[in-house]
Amino acid sequence: MSTTFDLAIIGGGPAGYVAAERAGKKGLKVVLIEKGELGGVCLNEGCIPTKTLLYSAKIYDNAVASSKYGVDTKEVTFDFSKMMARKQKVVKKLVGGVGMKMKEHHVEVIKDSAYIKGRSAEGIAISVGGKEVVATNLLICTGSEAFMPPIPGLGAPGDLILTNREILELKERPESLVIIGGGVIGLEFASFYNSLGTKVTIIEMLDEILTGMDREMSEMLRKEYTKKGITFNISAKVTEVKGNEVFFEKGGKTTSVTGEKILVSVGRKPNTAGFGLENIGVELNRGGIKVDEKMRTNVPNVFAAGDVTGFSLLAHTASREGEVVVNNLTGRNDQMRYNAIPGVVYTNPEFSGVGLTEESAKAQNIEYKVAKLPLAFAGRFIAENEGGIGLCKVLIGAKYGEVLGVHILGNPSGEIIYGASMAIEMEMTIKEMEEVIFPHPTISEIFKETIFSF
Amino acid sequence: MAFVVIMPKQGQSVESCIITEWNKKKGDLVKKGEILFAYETDKASFEEEAAVEGMLLELFYETGDEVPVLTNVCVIGAPGEPVDAFRPGGARAETIETVEIKEIKETIGAIGTSPVSQSAGTGAISPRAKNLAEKEGVQFDSIAGSGPGGRIIEQDVKAVIDSHPKTTPLARKIAGEEQLLPSSTGSGLGGSVKAKDLTAPNPIYANDFEIKKLSNMRKLIAKTMHQSLQNSAQLTHHLGADARRMLELRRKVKKANDNGYPVNITLNDMVCFAVVKALRKFPQANAHFLGDSVKYFNKIHLGIAVDTDRGLMVPAIRNADDLSIQGLSNQMREIAVSCRKGAINPELLSSEAASFTVSNLGNYGVEMFTPVINLPQVGILGVNTIVPRPKDLGDGAYGFVPFIGLSLTYDHQALDGGEATRFLKQIATEIENLEFEL
Numbered sequence: 001m002s003t004t005f006d007l008a009i010i011g012g013g014p015a016g017y018v019a020a021e022r023a024g025k026k027g028l029k030v031v032l033i034e035k036g037e038l039g040g041v042c043l044n045e046g047c048i049p050t051k052t053l054l055y056s057a058k059i060y061d062n063a064v065a066s067s068k069y070g071v072d073t074k075e076v077t078f079d080f081s082k083m084m085a086r087k088q089k090v091v092k093k094l095v096g097g098v099g100m101k102m103k104e105h106h107v108e109v110i111k112d113s114a115y116i117k118g119r120s121a122e123g124i125a126i127s128v129g130g131k132e133v134v135a136t137n138l139l140i141c142t143g144s145e146a147f148m149p150p151i152p153g154l155g156a157p158g159d160l161i162l163t164n165r166e167i168l169e170l171k172e173r174p175e176s177l178v179i180i181g182g183g184v185i186g187l188e189f190a191s192f193y194n195s196l197g198t199k200v201t202i203i204e205m206l207d208e209i210l211t212g213m214d215r216e217m218s219e220m221l222r223k224e225y226t227k228k229g230i231t232f233n234i235s236a237k238v239t240e241v242k243g244n245e246v247f248f249e250k251g252g253k254t255t256s257v258t259g260e261k262i263l264v265s266v267g268r269k270p271n272t273a274g275f276g277l278e279n280i281g282v283e284l285n286r287g288g289i290k291v292d293e294k295m296r297t298n299v300p301n302v303f304a305a306g307d308v309t310g311f312s313l314l315a316h317t318a319s320r321e322g323e324v325v326v327n328n329l330t331g332r333n334d335q336m337r338y339n340a341i342p343g344v345v346y347t348n349p350e351f352s353g354v355g356l357t358e359e360s361a362k363a364q365n366i367e368y369k370v371a372k373l374p375l376a377f378a379g380r381f382i383a384e385n386e387g388g389i390g391l392c393k394v395l396i397g398a399k400y401g402e403v404l405g406v407h408i409l410g411n412p413s414g415e416i417i418y419g420a421s422m423a424i425e426m427e428m429t430i431k432e433m434e435e436v437i438f439p440h441p442t443i444s445e446i447f448k449e450t451i452f453s454f
Numbered sequence: 455m456a457f458v459v460i461m462p463k464q465g466q467s468v469e470s471c472i473i474t475e476w477n478k479k480k481g482d483l484v485k486k487g488e489i490l491f492a493y494e495t496d497k498a499s500f501e502e503e504a505a506v507e508g509m510l511l512e513l514f515y516e517t518g519d520e521v522p523v524l525t526n527v528c529v530i531g532a533p534g535e536p537v538d539a540f541r542p543g544g545a546r547a548e549t550i551e552t553v554e555i556k557e558i559k560e561t562i563g564a565i566g567t568s569p570v571s572q573s574a575g576t577g578a579i580s581p582r583a584k585n586l587a588e589k590e591g592v593q594f595d596s597i598a599g600s601g602p603g604g605r606i607i608e609q610d611v612k613a614v615i616d617s618h619p620k621t622t623p624l625a626r627k628i629a630g631e632e633q634l635l636p637s638s639t640g641s642g643l644g645g646s647v648k649a650k651d652l653t654a655p656n657p658i659y660a661n662d663f664e665i666k667k668l669s670n671m672r673k674l675i676a677k678t679m680h681q682s683l684q685n686s687a688q689l690t691h692h693l694g695a696d697a698r699r700m701l702e703l704r705r706k707v708k709k710a711n712d713n714g715y716p717v718n719i720t721l722n723d724m725v726c727f728a729v730v731k732a733l734r735k736f737p738q739a740n741a742h743f744l745g746d747s748v749k750y751f752n753k754i755h756l757g758i759a760v761d762t763d764r765g766l767m768v769p770a771i772r773n774a775d776d777l778s779i780q781g782l783s784n785q786m787r788e789i790a791v792s793c794r795k796g797a798i799n800p801e802l803l804s805s806e807a808a809s810f811t812v813s814n815l816g817n818y819g820v821e822m823f824t825p826v827i828n829l830p831q832v833g834i835l836g837v838n839t840i841v842p843r844p845k846d847l848g849d850g851a852y853g854f855v856p857f858i859g860l861s862l863t864y865d866h867q868a869l870d871g872g873e874a875t876r877f878l879k880q881i882a883t884e885i886e887n888l889e890f891e892l
Contacts, residue, residue: 335641402649416689425643427622 005031007329008135009125010114013040014315015141015306017098019322024105026330031135032107033114033128039097039144041307042315045165050188052061053168054346057195062346064385068386078196082171087168116276124280124302137301139325141318142275142290144268144307147181153241154264160244162263164189169175170261174198178246178259180238182209182265184345187221189263193348194230201231201257203238203248205266206357210345214357214407216393221351221409226388231257270310275329281323286310293335295325317341340424344414349388352413355405355424356395367398367403371453375410378449379441385411392446394420396454400428416444430454457506459490463523468495470522472580472601473515474609474674482510484530494608496581504528508808512537518601567747578607586611591621591629620646626751628652632680661751671765678805682829686743687866690824691838691875697840699856700724701856703888710892719890722814723783725837725858729812730754730774730883736877740809742830743868749830754777757808757828758786760793767793768828770808779890805829812837816858825863832868836861873875 007023009016012034013317020032037044054381056078063076102109110363112129116138119125124138146163152238162170177193179186182204190200202209209232210218220424224233236250270288283298288310295303302326308320320336327334342354362369374391375381390410397404406420424431430451438445461471471493478490484504492501492764508530515521529537579587579594583606587594592614599606600831612728619640621629628634640647668676700721707719733740733754742749756774760767769789774782792798801807807827812814813825814837825836838859845855860881864874 317574332643335640337641396625400624400627426646427642427648429623429627432623 002125002132002134003031004123005029005108005133005135007031007137007326008114008124009033009139009141010116010126010308011040011141011143011304012036012038012098012109013141013143013318014042015100015143015318015322016040016139018319019103019139019141019305019326020107021101022323022326024102024107027325028326028330030105031110031133032105033110033112033126033133035111035113037095038102038109039095041164041316043094043098045168047315048094049087049091049168050164050192051299051346052087053083053192054188054348055097056086057192058348061195065386067336071095080196081171084170087297107330110374114275116279117317119280119299119302126276132295137303137329139179139322140277140297140302140304140308141306141322142271142308144270144310146264146312147267147269148264149238149266151238151241155241157264160262161241162261164265167261167263174260177201177261177263178203178257179263179265180246181264182206182232182234183265183267184210184343186263186265187225187263188346190225190230191445194225194228195348199229199231201233201259202339203233203236203246203257205235205237209234210351212350212357213343213345214393214409215359216355217351217393217407217409221345221347221349224349233257268307268313270308272308293337294328295321295336312338312341314341314343319407328399337425340421342417342421344417346414349385349390349410350412350414351409352417353405353407354417354421355403357405357407358393358395359405361395366404368395368453369398369401369454370395373450373453375408375443375446378443378446381410381443381446383441390446392450394447394450394454395432401431401454402427403430403433410443410446410447412443416442416447419444419447456511456529456535456537456540458526459502459505459528459530460525461493461521461523461525462500462502464495464498464500468523469590470496470520471500473517473527473609474499475609476513476517478510480510480513484508484510493521494580494582496585498523499582499608502527504530508699509533510534512540512541513693514540516608518605520602544685565712578603580608583608583611588617589626589630590615591626591634593635620644622646622648625649625652646823669764675765678828679826682826686766686827686829688827688829688863689866690861690863690869691878692822692859692861693875693878693882694843694859695885696845697856697858697885699886699888700858701840703890706892717780717783719779719783721816721840721858722812722837723779723786724888725814725835725881725885726756726758726774726812727782727890728888729777729810729835729862729881730756730777733810733875734775735880736873738869739833739864739877740874741832741868742809743805743832743865744830748832753809755807755809757805757811757831757834758789758792759811759813759825760796761807764796767798767803768805768808768811769793769798769802772802772805772807792881805831810834822859823861825861827863827865829865832876833862833877835878836863860885 006028007030009020009032012032016032019039020030023030063073066073097415104125105131110400112130114126114128117125117127123134123136125132125134157166167189173196176199179190179202182202190202194200208215208218209222226232231420233250236248238246238248240247245256246262247254272284282302289297289308291297291304291305293310297304305321305325307313324334324336345351356359372391372393381390393407395405401405403423433451438448473491473493475492478484486504486507489501490504492499511529511531513528514526521527525542526540529540535825550821588609592611594606597606597610598615599609601607621636622642627647629652634652636647637651637653638650639645642648648843704721711718737750740751740754753773754775757768771785785868810831811834813834815823816837816839819839821838823836825834840856840858842854843857844852847853860878862874862878
């Protein structure tokens with residue numbers, strides 16, 4: 001006995017649940033299949049829980065630093081288990097919210113593993129929990145999982161070796177933490193545990209942390225965290241793990257560092273196996289599902305969105321990709337653009353960027369002009385960031401002055417970077433930007449100030 | 455008492471303004487300060503407010519009309535008051551005439567100054583409309599104007615802009631500067647046209663041509679060729695020569711080349727060699743016609759037409775009659791290479807440098823053409839491709855024989871048909887009886 005749908009979605013993360021919601025709202029008959037909790041990695045073991053914990057850490061940091069602002073507190077302490085409990089509460093609330101939205105838009109949610117059986121004239125057949133569903137269109141958004149590099153002695157994730165998943169389930173704060181991989185995930189956990197007094201060591205293979213972000217600001221952030229007590233080993237290659245000891249080679253010498261826990265955050269790999277992708281002949285590209293700008297795979301009526309495509313690995317990219325699929329299915333011509341996707345690292349200070357970096361512009365031979373200003377040029381930043389660092393950098397096209405990239409280090413850059421995304425999406429030039437009114441006093445004004453310094 | 459509204463004079467140089475919009479119509483009651491109409495000069499747009507309260511009794515002009523400054527535009531007063539006294543007497547007809555003259559001037563000016571401004575139909579466009587169109591990258595040649603006589607006014611351009619998909623500021627800038635057009639569907643936000651969605655104007659229906667200045671070389675060729683046809687009495691005779699002997703020699707040369715013989719004597723080299731031999735016997739063809747005298751050369755300076763990237767070049771091989779076929783072949787190759795490199799001695803390119811010229815199009819399969827004489831030379835031989843032709847092989851037997859086509863253009867001022875034919879026949883004979891040692 002099979003049920004037919006306009007759209008079947010495998011994977012309930014930011015690509016899947018957003019696509020389900022939009023499609024349901026447009027009146028499509030949608031089934032969303034998720035083997036775990038709705039919300040995917042983002043809600044359950046990524047964006048949301050980490051931001052919740054990082055906010056606890058920030059409150060703690062602020063309380064410790066409160067005397068700088070004329071506020072005296074008694075001895076400041078924290079309760080790790082309460083922080084973790086609050087994180088659970090937040091996650092549960094948001095996951096529940098996604099469930100409500102699915103109900104509201106008449107999306108049928110099936111909590112089970114999906115297996116694609118094949119494609120026929122009726123549509124794509126998927127077996128799920130002993131039943132069969134048939135759908136005219138299929139959206140695959142099975143996400144990604146932590147990549148475990150082939151390092152001798154590195155065991156599977158568990159008590160000692162952690163990925164983003166295990167580290168969020170710790171019952172006690174570790175005294176020391178070794179992080180293999182200085183990307184966004186590594187840096188955010190480093191920031192959290194550094195605030196709580198854990199001795200943190202980061203080992204990064206490349207010559208700077210946070211590859212892909214503005215290099216100058218990455219270096220500023222690394223120096224800031226060095227002052228706060230994190231040990232960075234860049235251009236360092238992990239050669240072996242022996243129990244709690246991580247060996248790495250740097251400048252021809254091998255040294256080691258021990259940690260109560262070891263976090264592996266060297267990257268993620270798309271989930272493409274185990275659900276019958278091969279039964280309909282979906283083509284892969286560098287480990288991810290190959291898609292075009294409308295998120296179409298090589299198989300008609302089969303789409304993919306989110307981490308499973310293997311290139312952006314950001315929740316907001318995934319959601320937008322899901323929307324592109326639904327828009328095209330419901331008669332609105334839409335296509336994915338990747339040139340204005342903002343990225344935020346929730347360290348303290350936050351580090352945000354959108355568009356081209358100087359490094360990527362040079363690599364693509366794009367002629368640009370650059371202007372930068374310390375965040376101290378914005379009054380509100382001075383008022384709220386005693387001794388804090390910050391920098392805003394704007395890249396414009398050399399000939400026409402269009403905004404190519406904006407990078408801001410400083411709090412709360414994550415909340416204002418979208419303005420720059422809009423400028424890039426709309427191909428605004430600095431001439432138009434100069435006419436936009438920014439509220440005063442806000443930190444967002446730094447964007448305008450920097451524009452005016454060209 | 456009726457109050458007449460005149461077209462204000464906005465600035466010293468402004469002679470007329472165009473009414474772009476009437477906000478009131480005849481019979482409307484207007485209050486003091488209310489806007490009556492909007493108008494534009496070539497530089498700015500303005501609105502005219504009512505200075506008094508009353509009924510709008512009469513409008514003398516309509517939207518789109520061009521009105522000379524200080525002319526009566528409309529009358530406000532009490533219902534029933536007469537307005538005829540204010541009517542611009544005959545001025546309206548004059549106005550239209552003025553408009554038309556100005557339109558023509560502008561159209562002429564526009565064609566010369568800007569590649570955007572090709573006007574179709576009535577073609578006229580107001581300066582403000584033109585400014586806007588150029589700023590927004592709108593091609594206005596296909597806009598139907600709503601002004602007098604189909605003149606395109608600002609609001610016509612605005613309407614076109616509104617009907618296009620939204621264009622990003624960057625795309626607008628680039629479109630304006632690089633003369634590109636927005637595509638009908640954009641890849642940006644909500645389908646907006648981004649910089650990468652701009653396309654060159656449709657090559658078939660829009661800019662189907664491009665005007666380029668002549669290179670100096672082209673100018674020179676144009677001048678010489680034109681002068682040649684204007685200042686001589688040239689005509690062409692065509693004749694075929696049996697090419698069997700030549701082809702056989704060519705096979706021998708190839709075989710010798712394979713065995714290390716250093717000179718690759720081509721069919722063209724052989725023809726030229728034959729021409730030199732024929733010219734020895736026909737000095738009247740180895741000459742320059744100078745109007746009142748003829749300059750007969752004792753030596754043979756053979757001009758060779760060479761096709762290069764920069765255009766046609768005709769260098770001379772001096773004293774070609776002193777050369778063996780091997781020497782001629784080597785010189786022809788060297789001189790062609792230096793022409794293509796641009797390293798040729800300019801003196802050799804002068805039409806006076808050669809006494810006779812050969813132009814070979816046989817390589818390209820041309821079967822017959824009329825080469826143009828390089829004055830003051832009296833003749834030029836065009837060499838054509840080899841084609842098989844039936845030939846009487848004797849005893850009533852016919853067979854196909856390869857023939858090479860020869861087209862001799864000569865100046866009838868210097869040579870008569872009989873001589874020319876005999877000379878041409880001599881070339882054919884030389885080709886058919888070619889002899890040389892490898």
